[in-house]
Amino acid sequence: MIESVAQDRESKLAEYLQLMRLMAFELDRAMKAIADNSLQALEDSVANQQVFSDRLGELAEDLCRPASERSVSQAKEVNSRLMEQIGAASDTLQNLNRRYSALLKHSSHSVALMVSLFSSFQGQMQEDSGTRFNQHTWSCQI
Amino acid sequence: MGGLSTSLLIGVEALQTTQGALTATSNNIANANTAGYTREVPQFSENQQTHEGNEVINGGVSLTGLQSVRDQLLNLQIQNQTSLQSSADTQSSLLQQVQTYFTTTGEDITSELSAFSTSLAQLSANASSSAVKQGVLSSGQNLAQAFNTTANGLTSAQSDANTQVTQTVAQINSLTSQIAQLNGQVAQLTAAGKDGGTTEDQRDELVQQLSSLTGISVMQTSDGETITTGNGTPLVMGSNSFSLQTTTGTDGMQHVLDWSGNDITTSIQGGQLGGAIQIRDQVIPGYLSQLNTLASQFSASFNAAQAMGFDSNGNAGQSFFTVPASGAAAGMSVSITNPSQIAVSSDGSAGSNGNVASLTAVLTNALPSGQTPAQAYANLIDQVGTAASGASTESTAIGQNLLQLTNQQSSVSGVSIDEETTNLIRFQTAYEAAARIVSTIQQLNTDTMNMMS
Numbered sequence: 001m002i003e004s005v006a007q008d009r010e011s012k013l014a015e016y017l018q019l020m021r022l023m024a025f026e027l028d029r030a031m032k033a034i035a036d037n038s039l040q041a042l043e044d045s046v047a048n049q050q051v052f053s054d055r056l057g058e059l060a061e062d063l064c065r066p067a068s069e070r071s072v073s074q075a076k077e078v079n080s081r082l083m084e085q086i087g088a089a090s091d092t093l094q095n096l097n098r099r100y101s102a103l104l105k106h107s108s109h110s111v112a113l114m115v116s117l118f119s120s121f122q123g124q125m126q127e128d129s130g131t132r133f134n135q136h137t138w139s140c141q142i
Numbered sequence: 143m144g145g146l147s148t149s150l151l152i153g154v155e156a157l158q159t160t161q162g163a164l165t166a167t168s169n170n171i172a173n174a175n176t177a178g179y180t181r182e183v184p185q186f187s188e189n190q191q192t193h194e195g196n197e198v199i200n201g202g203v204s205l206t207g208l209q210s211v212r213d214q215l216l217n218l219q220i221q222n223q224t225s226l227q228s229s230a231d232t233q234s235s236l237l238q239q240v241q242t243y244f245t246t247t248g249e250d251i252t253s254e255l256s257a258f259s260t261s262l263a264q265l266s267a268n269a270s271s272s273a274v275k276q277g278v279l280s281s282g283q284n285l286a287q288a289f290n291t292t293a294n295g296l297t298s299a300q301s302d303a304n305t306q307v308t309q310t311v312a313q314i315n316s317l318t319s320q321i322a323q324l325n326g327q328v329a330q331l332t333a334a335g336k337d338g339g340t341t342e343d344q345r346d347e348l349v350q351q352l353s354s355l356t357g358i359s360v361m362q363t364s365d366g367e368t369i370t371t372g373n374g375t376p377l378v379m380g381s382n383s384f385s386l387q388t389t390t391g392t393d394g395m396q397h398v399l400d401w402s403g404n405d406i407t408t409s410i411q412g413g414q415l416g417g418a419i420q421i422r423d424q425v426i427p428g429y430l431s432q433l434n435t436l437a438s439q440f441s442a443s444f445n446a447a448q449a450m451g452f453d454s455n456g457n458a459g460q461s462f463f464t465v466p467a468s469g470a471a472a473g474m475s476v477s478i479t480n481p482s483q484i485a486v487s488s489d490g491s492a493g494s495n496g497n498v499a500s501l502t503a504v505l506t507n508a509l510p511s512g513q514t515p516a517q518a519y520a521n522l523i524d525q526v527g528t529a530a531s532g533a534s535t536e537s538t539a540i541g542q543n544l545l546q547l548t549n550q551q552s553s554v555s556g557v558s559i560d561e562e563t564t565n566l567i568r569f570q571t572a573y574e575a576a577a578r579i580v581s582t583i584q585q586l587n588t589d590t591m592n593m594m595s
Contacts, residue, residue, distance in 0.1 A: 023583065030576065035188065035203060039568055046575045053582040060589035083594050090590040097583045104580065108573045111566055 009063065013082050016059045020089040023052045027096040031103055180346070182339050217346065218360060220547045221353035225412035227540040228354040232417030233425070234533035236303055240426065241530050243295030244523045251292055251519050254285040255505065262502045265486065269495030275454075275481035282462060286474045289437045293471035296430050300395075303422035307396045310355050310415040311386050317352045318369065318383040321345055325366030326381030352377075357412025373409035375400045395422065429526060430471070436518045437471040439509040447504050451485030451497025459485025459497070 026049045033041035166184045173179035186203050246252060261281040264274050324345040331338035349369065352358055357372040365380025376384045384401035391397040397407045398415070407423070410416050441463035448459035460483060466473035478484070488496025504515075511518055 020586075035186075039572070042572050042576075043568070046572050046579070049579045050575065053579045053586075056586055057582060060586055060593070064589055064592050086590060087594060090587060093583060094587050097580055100576070101580045104573050104576050108570070108577070111569050111573065 010079055010082065012059055012063055013079050013086060016056065016063065017082065017086050017089055019052050019056050019059070020086065020093050023049065023056065024089065024093045024096050026052065027093070027100045031100055034103060034107055180339060180343050182337070216547060217349075220544065221350060221358065221360060222412075223540055223544045223547060224350060225353045225357045225416075227537055227544055228413045229357075229411070229417035229420070230533050230537035230540060232306070232414045233421050234530065234537050236299055236418070236421040237425070237526065237530035237533055239299045239302065240296060240421075240429065241526055243292045243299075244526050249284070249288060249291070251285070251288045252516065252523075254281065254288040255516050255519065257281045258285045259502070259505045262498065262505070265484070266495060266498040266502060269486045269498060270493060272481055275484050275486070278484055279476065279478065279481045283476045286463060286476050289433070289471040289474045293430060293433055293437075293469065296426050296433070297472065300422050300426045300430075303418045303426070304395050306418040307398065307415060307422065308388050310413075310418065311388050311396075311398055314352065314355050314377070314415065315383075315385045317348050317355070318377045318385070321348050321352065321367070321369065322378045322381050322383035324348065325378065329366055329381065353413065355413045356410060356415040371406065371409070372411050373406065375404075375406050375409075425529065429522065432518075432522050432525075434470040435511060436509070436515060436522070437474045438465050439511060440504070440515045441465045441470070441474060443504045443507075443509055444501065447497070447500040448485045450488070450500050452487040452490035452494075453485050454482035454487075454492075456487075456490040456492075457483075459483075 026045050030042055030045040030049070033039075033045055166182045170181045173181075184205055186205060189204055244250070258278075258281040261274070261278040265271075265278050268274050324341055327341050328338040328345065331341060345367065349358075349360060349367065352369070358377065359370045359372060359374070361368045361370075363380070367378065368376070368380070369378040370376050375386075377386075378384070386401070386406075387399040387403075388396045389399055391405075391407075397405050398410060398419075400406050407419060410419055441461075442465075444463055445461040448462045451459045453459055461477050462484070464473075464475050464477040485497050485501070487494035488500075506514060508514055509518060513521060
């Protein structure tokens with residue numbers, strides 16, 4: 001029974017580690033998408049991040065739940081190497097998250113300013129016609 | 143030094159970069175309705191990152207400049223079509239003026255030929271009537287007057303086209319001078335690493351105006367734009383402009399000379415100048431030539447018929463019409479002054495009207511040109527009408543093509559508010575979702591610490 005609990009915990013920790021690495025990859029991808037002004041890539045990445053963060057939240061809640069002292073002590077022995085890897089992945093993720101947070105803050109600010117600029121523009125707009133080139137007249141990348 | 147300092151530096155650069163992009167955007171929006179405005183796109187470059195152990199140093203982004211979105215090929219096509227349309231417009235306008243001298247007014251050549259023919263028919267029926275003879279004399283004078291009026295009208299239209307040549311050359315010189323000045327400014331801005339987009343827009347607008355004045359060829363060179371006429375006469379080279387001059391030629395018309403004094407009049411095509419020169423030097427002279435031929439051949443034929451008969455006094459018939467050697471239509475007049483001088487008699491006897499048939503036959507027989515006078519004149523009217531209608535049709539067709547090209551240019555260089563707004567809103571939504579994930583990851587850090595403790 002205790003072995004089964006330990007194996008289950010190890011399996012969840014492995015998934016937790018994998019998800020943190022995937023999340024780090026997605027944050028990196030999202031920052032690159034913003035730098036490239038690639039809206040579609042950013043939206044795709046944010047959708048993936050949502051899935052990963054939901055699952056990470058569930059796993060964290062599960063793994064932090066109090067267990068019997070014996071099972072915890074046995075699990076600690078089994079997972080010590082895994083826990084080191086999780087610690088390192090967590091540090092990487094936090095660093096990336098701080099950069100991502102700063103990037104979003106600046107970009108959101110510029111987007112908000114631009115939205116306000118567009119909203120406040122009074123006058124006749126001349127809509128273009130014909131085949132448009134896929135070019136943007138603004139950018140908010142950092 | 144990495145860590146916080148690097149983050150701060152990246153943050154400052156990011157703010158500056160964003161501010162630059164924002165300025166470009168606001169400028170695009172403000173100029174959404176400005177004619178000739180070319181939208182600008184901020185150009186970014188990624189700063190090099192270096193790694194020291196686990197630390198990342200430098201990085202971030204820089205605004206390398208603002209790039210105007212231009213399609214030079216489209217611009218050239220638009221300039222070319224503008225030139226053609228302007229030429230067609232000018233020709234159409236001048237030909238409409240010419241056409242007014244060929245319309246039926248009751249005093250036009252067609253009407254007067256018909257009236258002259260009627261008066262001769264009356265003479266055939268009543269050859270001894272002085273009143274009828276006076277009628278022939280008067281209608282002959284009216285016919286000569288109609289030739290004079292039409293020829294003078296054509297000369298007047300030619301004179302208007304000539305004035306237009308002088309005025310257009312002055313406008314061209316003014317524009318090339320301004321373009322050269324702007325070329326210099328663009329070169330200075332570029333050398334200083336600054337954005338010359340606005341100045342380039344102003345220059346493009348002036349080049350567009352120039353193309354409506356004359357056909358031009360535009361080349362991009364290291365000095366800026368080099369502009370020549372269609373045959374290669376330089377107008378602008380970098381910051382230097384080369385003025386055209388006008389001088390009165392031996393034909394009394396204004397001739398266009400290049401900066402070195404060469405006469406380039408015949409090589410100018412397109413634009414108002416090309417259109418005016420085409421009408422002045424080729425179209426109107428062509429019509430005048432035909433009108434002169436008609437006046438000359440008709441007068442000669444009628445005079446020959448006169449010479450075959452005898453007047454009321456038994457004298458051999460003298461010339462009815464007089465035409466100068468040059469400018470027959472404008473100078474045509476009736477040379478006899480007394481109705482009795484009309485050579486009605488075929489044998490010199492009183493009461494004979496045998497020569498009236500010869501006089502009348504001039505109006506119904508073919509002239510040396512192969513057509514009767516009425517047919518020859520109708521043919522000329524047809525030519526004028528076809529040319530005027532053709533120029534108008536051409537102008538309309540080129541206008542449609544020009545509209546299509548302008549729309550295409552707008553799709554490249556114009557500002558689409560809808561697209562900008564849609565993208566901004568999508569970005570905002572994505573950022574809001576991303577911000578929620580950021581706080582979740584921060585919470586996860588605490589959870590992971592708890593897990594490991």
